[in-house]
Amino acid sequence: MQIRTADRADYFGIKAVLDTAFDQPDESRIVERLRSDDADSLELVADHHGDIIGTVMFSPASCELASGDILRGLGLGPVAVTPAQQSKGIGAALIEAGLEHFAPYPVAFFCVLGAPDYYARFGFTPAIERGWRWAADDGSIPEMQQAFQIRLPRPLPAGAGVIHYHPAFGL
Numbered sequence: 255m256q257i258r259t260a261d262r263a264d265y266f267g268i269k270a271v272l273d274t275a276f277d278q279p280d281e282s283r284i285v286e287r288l289r290s291d292d293a294d295s296l297e298l299v300a301d302h303h304g305d306i307i308g309t310v311m312f313s314p315a316s317c318e319l320a321s322g323d324i325l326r327g328l329g330l331g332p333v334a335v336t337p338a339q340q341s342k343g344i345g346a347a348l349i350e351a352g353l354e355h356f357a358p359y360p361v362a363f364f365c366v367l368g369a370p371d372y373y374a375r376f377g378f379t380p381a382i383e384r385g386w387r388w389a390a391d392d393g394s395i396p397e398m399q400q401a402f403q404i405r406l407p408r409p410l411p412a413g414a415g416v417i418h419y420h421p422a423f424g425l
């Protein structure tokens with residue numbers, strides 16, 4: 255199994271992985287909109303002898319601080335592994351390869367919406383713990399607040415912030 259950058263020839267296979275892993279097409283539509291908006295900052299695939307069995311997308315996100323300053327970061331997701339191949343470390347390999355790819359770049363933060371039990375292993379913590387929130391979350395669902403997580407490659411000054419995903423997410 256090889257983790258590599260996606261190319262156009264992979265798009266059909268990526269859609270199949272997303273649609274089966276999520277059991278609906280919303281995520282593959284988001285990915286298609288990100289590509290057409292040139293907001294596909296990094297798209298990786300897990301390639302097993304020519305079969306696409308996993309995928310992860312990173313796209314631009316921003317965090318507006320209370321000071322009015324804007325931090326530039328990246329949204330992680332969607333990430334998916336074809337159901338028959340899950341729990342073999344492929345999701346982790348995709349996420350780690352993506353995070354490593356951006357290590358030389360001045361990415362202020364990564365954000366993800368997902369299970370804290372899964373993303374904690376990659377250094378994500380609930381955004382709410384440092385007073386950051388996802389713009390689409392009105393705070394009424396505590397589980398949502400825990401699910402929206404950030405990872406800071408470098409220390410940042412304390413202070414509240416509101417994170418926006420790229421408009422292709424439709425949020």
Ligand SMILES: CC(C)(COP(=O)(O)OP(=O)(O)OC[C@H]1O[C@@H](n2cnc3c(N)ncnc32)[C@H](O)[C@@H]1OP(=O)(O)O)[C@@H](O)C(=O)NCCC(=O)NCCS
Binds near residue numbers: 367
């Ligand atoms: C989430 C996903 C990408 C993980 O990929 P994977 O290759 O199966 O994951 P890995 O093999 O790296 O890790 C497996 C571990 O993740 C855990 N895990 C997977 N999904 C999880 C979830 N939703 N909540 C908590 N833990 C989860 C497994 O229980 C397993 O735990 P263990 O290591 O303690 O045994 C994959 O399960 C998937 O495609 N799920 C459906 C789509 C989805 O929910 N995507 C994420 C939305 S943000």
